[in-house]
Amino acid sequence: MTTSPRRVRFPGISSEAYEHPFAQAALSTVRKAKGFDLVLRKVMGAPGEAAMRMHHLACAVKVGDTQFRRLNQVMGEAAHILDVVEPPSLYVNRSIGFNAVTIGFDKPFIVLGSDLIDSMNDDEIRFVVGHELGHAISGHALYESVAWFLAAIGAGGLHGVPGGPLVLKGIELGLQDWGRKSELSGDRAGLLVGQDLEVAIRTLMKLAGGRQTEEMNPSAFLEQAAEFQDATGLRNRIVKWMMPSSDHPLLVVRAAELDRWVRDGAYGRIVHEGDYPLRGESASVKAHLAEGIGGVGRGRASRDSAEGTAGTLLGRLGGAAGGSTRGFFGRPPQ
Template identity: 45%
Template structure:
């Protein structure tokens, strides 16, 4: 059922699955989860955050929202409040955070604050999104809340501000800029996690993809096609040559959010992986799950995720690096076999009349575990 049908009341409302006790780890992107685990493991990090909170003055953020935006409740923006409560109930959130609507004609929202995070969405989201899409957006922000992203997002804002203020200091500014760049990379992965939370909150795959489309092209999708948009995302990934690859890197480096077409493709890949249906079927981590999280496992999963993305990408620069890596692996494997032969094994084989056959020596096998596999697997869609 589409979100438009739900908004207009032309079709019965589909019952959403309540994800009782679901942990944010169930939907978090591996790179996001690994970064969060590493940050939380740092000794004294909570004290640093408290100090930064005092410098940033979280009270000022809340007072600004209270004084310049509209706080949502059953009397003010009741439609938004209903969708907000529905999204929270689906993700099993008992206590709603404060929600504000600020005047801005673009589609956007944010979850900010450290001790008591709150959510702000733009008025353009109310104007341009139907009920299903807006529920998805609100679920996205609630996903940030449950993962604790607001804390680190606020920290990223502080460091970005510091880097700008200390730009006249060459060493200090470079260090802060490096940290800020790392946080932006994490932030982009955190957005992918929140996209998954938004999908789980609304449980409407078409609405989630439409939200990315509206982020790209505005509110009117009457002449836009989901399949064509996803094809566009695939073209963006593989199109052009090395110059285009460098342009894409430059485009993303200073962004806190992935590009809309990339977000849609990532969400479609997650749906196609079966994880979404598995969670709806009740197979997911609970908040009180006795299985303790392991920082080492989370960091390893993050590394595996980057490796899989690297292997799957059709970007020209990535394809070149992958081919160079395969060539290096073949060279190392061949070289290791020859050294092994030279150090004694080959002499005995030649004495036995085998002429140092490579098939008899496991060292001569290619060291690349992916040898013989397709570097560019077909689109699972």
């Protein structure tokens, strides 16, 4: 494993330090929907998490001291930086390709695709692992499971929900919108772990353009976001209609928004000044669930400007590029 610079550790850091305000707002809206509590209880009572864990024990390679030692070390470093005492189990699975995904809520685990590992260097993998660890800490996989559950059973497959199929479809679409925006939160967690913006942007570029990063330019890639913003501003309805299917991630938006987070000083306050919310001081997703499905606190992230790149683009595009069950690149695991 390559020697890396000393990285800052964040003792007691709350997930609200990196939760993006647009993701928080989207989730808060969905949680207020009539019938959401019932759907959530249905999903939490289902045996899906245990079944998925058994599937990966049988069909994937579990990372540890004797298997994929390099990845095991990266996970240990990421957990140390974000102050996670018991990090999620990590698996390598060929079937999910160039992707990574976090599964489960009670005891989440992370799966990395073998194609992704083959395409990334240590620093890039560190960003990916940090991204997924952020999802695990925040309990995002539960809400992704709700979206998957609704998509699987269909609008008429769950009885007793006020408003019936129409309300259920609204919840499903709202969760798809939140899921896309939650990738911005995961990217922030990945940057806190890797602490190298260039690496983070390069990692996102690799999905957009492949492995030949020597043929790509991070600055030019960020300029694409500005060009895209201009296009959506002038032809909003046309762009919505022409957007790809729901599993397509807005990679230039993610890169630009991560760059904005650094430029506006929020990232620096966490890393260089140690200014971040602590667990117990803020209401995390898991804490609210333990209290009986309450609202999601806004935390320090609400200081971020609503006029940022993500706010403009994601607000205009709405749910056009959402997805039901997300991995690192916004694509559902196969």
